[in-house]
Amino acid sequence: MNLLAATPASVRQTPTVLIRGTGLLGASIGLGLRADGHKVLLSDPSPTAQAIAADIGAGTLLERTSAQTTPEIVIVAAPPEATAGEVAAALVRFPEAVVLDIASTKAEILNHLLLLAQDEDAALTRADLTRYVGTHPMAGREKSGPVAARGELFTSMPWVICPATDPSSGDQLSAPAAVEWAEEIGRRLGATVHRMDPVRHDESVALISHLPQIAASLVASRLQDAPVSALALAGNGLRDVTRIAASDPGLWVQILSSNARPVVEILYGLREDMERLIGTLEDPRAAGGQADIAQLIAEGNSGVTRVPGKHGAPPQSFAVLTVIVDDKPGQIAAVLNDVASIGVNVEDLRMEHSAGHQVGMVELSVLPGRRDELAEAMTELGWKVVLS
Amino acid sequence: MNLLAATPASVRQTPTVLIRGTGLLGASIGLGLRADGHKVLLSDPSPTAQAIAADIGAGTLLERTSAQTTPEIVIVAAPPEATAGEVAAALVRFPEAVVLDIASTKAEILNHLLLLAQDEDAALTRADLTRYVGTHPMAGREKSGPVAARGELFTSMPWVICPATDPSSGDQLSAPAAVEWAEEIGRRLGATVHRMDPVRHDESVALISHLPQIAASLVASRLQDAPVSALALAGNGLRDVTRIAASDPGLWVQILSSNARPVVEILYGLREDMERLIGTLEDPRAAGGQADIAQLIAEGNSGVTRVPGKHGAPPQSFAVLTVIVDDKPGQIAAVLNDVASIGVNVEDLRMEHSAGHQVGMVELSVLPGRRDELAEAMTELGWKVVLS
Structure with missing residues (x-):
């Protein structure tokens, strides 16, 4: 046929x-x-x-x-x-x-x-x-x-x-x-x-896939000689930013080489922002310096709100509540069973890692309108709930 | 007293x-x-x-x-x-x-x-x-x-x-x-x-907290004018790298200004790596170019393995298995109940987000020696399990 x-x-x-x-x-x-x-x-x-x-x-x-x-x-x-x-x-x-x-x-x-x-x-x-x-x-x-x-x-x-x-x-x-x-x-x-379109595709993946890969690798690369005492303070921020730095070098050589132009165009913009930040930090009390830093962080704020959430849905701010659990089998399931029995859907779930303690935190994202009700019901069921 | x-x-x-x-x-x-x-x-x-x-x-x-x-x-x-x-x-x-x-x-x-x-x-x-x-x-x-x-x-x-x-x-x-x-x-x-020591503290947080914040903000800032069609392809890589870009500009102006020297020293190294990458991508087929890219990714590989895991434990590679679930209340709890009944401890858990479908993936990290046993038992219990 x-x-x-x-x-x-x-x-x-x-x-x-x-x-x-x-x-x-x-x-x-x-x-x-x-x-x-x-x-x-x-x-x-x-x-x-x-x-x-x-x-x-x-x-x-x-x-x-x-x-x-x-x-x-x-x-x-x-x-x-x-x-x-x-x-x-x-x-x-x-x-x-x-x-x-x-x-x-x-x-x-x-x-x-x-x-x-x-x-x-x-x-x-x-x-x-x-x-x-x-x-x-x-x-x-x-x-x-x-x-x-x-x-x-x-x-x-x-x-x-x-x-x-x-x-x-x-x-x-x-x-x-x-x-x-x-x-x-x-x-x-x-x-x-x-x-x-193929060209549009390549520009898109340069931005949403190749740029994060490069950023993760550049940050992780700085950790090669970091003191263990510094790494012991690492939180979810560092873990999130560097996670994809574990990628395969052989594959990425081919990907970045074959998409060099769109990637380098984005890196030019990144370099410009970074040069401005370096200039500011070399003399942080100079006039306008603090405004420059605030602008970089604020631009990151507006960029990150554009990243779609689960299921490609429009970006949506979920309300987060954290449940503190013992670190043993079945605890997270017990949390989620109780959440389900309350009838609230969990939009996202993360485990909060931390150094030293055998206690875990389960971070639940839910629709903002359901959070307080859920927190109250979970507290009544005996869970330690943190809302911040 | x-x-x-x-x-x-x-x-x-x-x-x-x-x-x-x-x-x-x-x-x-x-x-x-x-x-x-x-x-x-x-x-x-x-x-x-x-x-x-x-x-x-x-x-x-x-x-x-x-x-x-x-x-x-x-x-x-x-x-x-x-x-x-x-x-x-x-x-x-x-x-x-x-x-x-x-x-x-x-x-x-x-x-x-x-x-x-x-x-x-x-x-x-x-x-x-x-x-x-x-x-x-x-x-x-x-x-x-x-x-x-x-x-x-x-x-x-x-x-x-x-x-x-x-x-x-x-x-x-x-x-x-x-x-x-x-x-x-x-x-x-x-x-x-x-x-x-205060100086060592500031160098440590410059690396494990301030650098990831800057990288996340720089990447997220590039998304401000990205086409919606590009953002629709975003996966967990982009989401992870940009998550902390949602931070408060006012606070970060004070943090970065007061730690300018240690931060800028790290940014010099980052800039050097980025300049080399830009040079390579401007002429990706030149002699040595591909080796440069491979080196950047490989250095990221060695850096990321140094990030401690849960509870400050030495970095450990967990084995990952993914369970495909319907996106409705109680499904993740049901997965974790079955995992607990099998007697395997979940070291980390992430929800895999994806565009369009009302199906979710729950990514479970477990000790490598327990993974195959868990996958087999979960499959027997009727779950769709993906091991890659």
């Missing part, structure tokens, strides 16, 4: 999917699509990686499949720097298939494909690009390899679909049916689908 | 405490000490603030107390820039009292006091400083004012005790008994007491 003539909206169809690259994401896609009824073929330059992916049930090895079985969709889940080459090869080898990739940046891959399609000696033609759609599932990457794969990896996560677009004319190159299939794959894996 | 001759170790004593400054922290100290049996006097330049603090039970107004009632301990809980003046005034007015302050930075206040003690015209003498001990309770500051006060605010939080030290000779000025009383106050309020 040629998917360009068979949009997902028509009837429920389960095209055969080839996954090229069976690391964490490729194998997870395989598991998820098989669970959804698709026939999944697997291929990876590493015989071990593809064998493990097949063993855990992510699909059947392409090399063991009869030549008659051709994929209708190819998903390239290769490392970012290998992606454009793999997409081109798939478009040429499977001349009727829709080909998707899932790399973290999109414009550089598209530019690479457009160059290849211009090259008279290359087998790839510009017409082939109607079957290509770039995508970016924004799912966990802390672990790698097919062993860590799970079909539920994409549940509720954003999956950005970037139809190929001619950068000079702005014309969309991807066929509408190919884009619909890309979105359908994301939805079938439980993700929340967003459609975005 | 003169506390310099009556260390807390001797017998259980509950000295009369005057709290000067009845904002969130001052009023919380009052509530906590009263609950511990102390007589607490309150005083604040704002008649409203001190009246509210008295109304919520943090203590008795000093101005309504008979002249015979003199405090044996004075705790100055004024804004940072007013602290040194208030400490000096208290040392002079109550010539037998131990005087503590609780401002977020310590060296500048001590230097200010030493200057005042040198001034022949000032009433303060160097001998008075034997009764002064600087302290810094590292407790929540998101809300301000006595209304938000709670006696449990300091439970399990670090409280740094900084005996006054002559910066040139290094000799300790605070009397040992005064330092013991400062530590005792922290312990009686449930905090974990750390002892540290």
Whole structure:
């Protein structure tokens, strides 16, 4: 079946999917699509990686499949720097298939494909690009390899679909049916689908993903030689800011290199703010210095209120109340049971860590209108409740 | 009773405490000490603030107390820039009292006091400083004012005790008994007491508190004009890095101004790393560029492993497993009940936020040796468990 003539909206169809690259994401896609009824073929330059992916049930090895079985969709889940080459090869080898990739940046891959399609000696033609759609599932990457794969990896996560677009004319190159299939794959894996231009996508992830990664790494890097006595004072602020500094250097070299321009543009702005702050702190009592500091913090205030909350809902200030519990199994559950029995929904929950004591704090975020009622009812039930 | 001759170790004593400054922290100290049996006097330049603090039970107004009632301990809980003046005034007015302050930075206040003690015209003498001990309770500051006060605010939080030290000779000025009383106050309020030199304290908080605050504000500030479509892709990474950007500008002007030198020294290092990264990203395919990026991320890796975990325990990698739940009251409690029934302790818990779907993910951190057993048992109980 040629998917360009068979949009997902028509009837429920389960095209055969080839996954090229069976690391964490490729194998997870395989598991998820098989669970959804698709026939999944697997291929990876590493015989071990593809064998493990097949063993855990992510699909059947392409090399063991009869030549008659051709994929209708190819998903390239290769490392970012290998992606454009793999997409081109798939478009040429499977001349009727829709080909998707899932790399973290999109414009550089598209530019690479457009160059290849211009090259008279290359087998790839510009017409082939109607079957290509770039995508970016924004799912966990802390672990790698097919062993860590799970079909539920994409549940509720954003999956950005970037139809190929001619950068000079702005014309969309991807066929509408190919884009619909890309979105359908994301939805079938439980993700929340967003459609975005490749350049806009890269600018967006530079800001909301690459910038925080750089900031976390820069801050964590300063801790390398910190005295243990200083680190012992660390609170949730430091833990929150540095958490993602634990990321994989190899992957981030590829991500930042392939999105260098949008990232560096943001860093210019950051550098300007930091230079101003350094100037102020070098002479903090000079005229205007205190106003400069106040402005930086105030600008951070306005920026952070724009970060959406849970479920992409508009940013909302929840009211927080803290329950003090003993640090033993079952205590948090007991808290939440009582909260549920009072009938209040917990919008967010954090454990407050602290040094030395075997006492924990459970921070509950609830709708502001419900907080006082909840605090009162929990106190009546014997909990130590802190409202600040 | 003169506390310099009556260390807390001797017998259980509950000295009369005057709290000067009845904002969130001052009023919380009052509530906590009263609950511990102390007589607490309150005083604040704002008649409203001190009246509210008295109304919520943090203590008795000093101005309504008979002249015979003199405090044996004075705790100055004024804004940072007013602290040194208030400490000096208290040392002079109550010539037998131990005087503590609780401002977020310590060296500048001590230097200010030493200057005042040198001034022949000032009433303060160097001998008075034997009764002064600087302290810094590292407790929540998101809300301000006595209304938000709670006696449990300091439970399990670090409280740094900084005996006054002559910066040139290094000799300790605070009397040992005064330092013991400062530590005792922290312990009686449930905090974990750390002892540290004022200069070392300021360097420590510059790194573990002021640097993350600046990084969070700088990143959040970049979001002010971000398109809504970009913000819709935000994940926990951005949320974690920017959370503390919601802090109070007025307070942070005072904190950063009073700790300008240690902070700016750290920012010089950060700027150097950032300049190198900008240079690399301006020409990411140049020789050595990719190695530079990898090095930044790797240095972040080594820094973040040094951040202590829960209860100040040595950094430990917990194994994470994620349970997918419906977003309705009681689901998280049900998860944790089952975890408790399996007998595994949850070391950390986070809710995974995601855009669009009414499905939540509960991320449980457990000792690595218990994870697989827990995952298996939870799956048997019917939960959707993701191990990656």
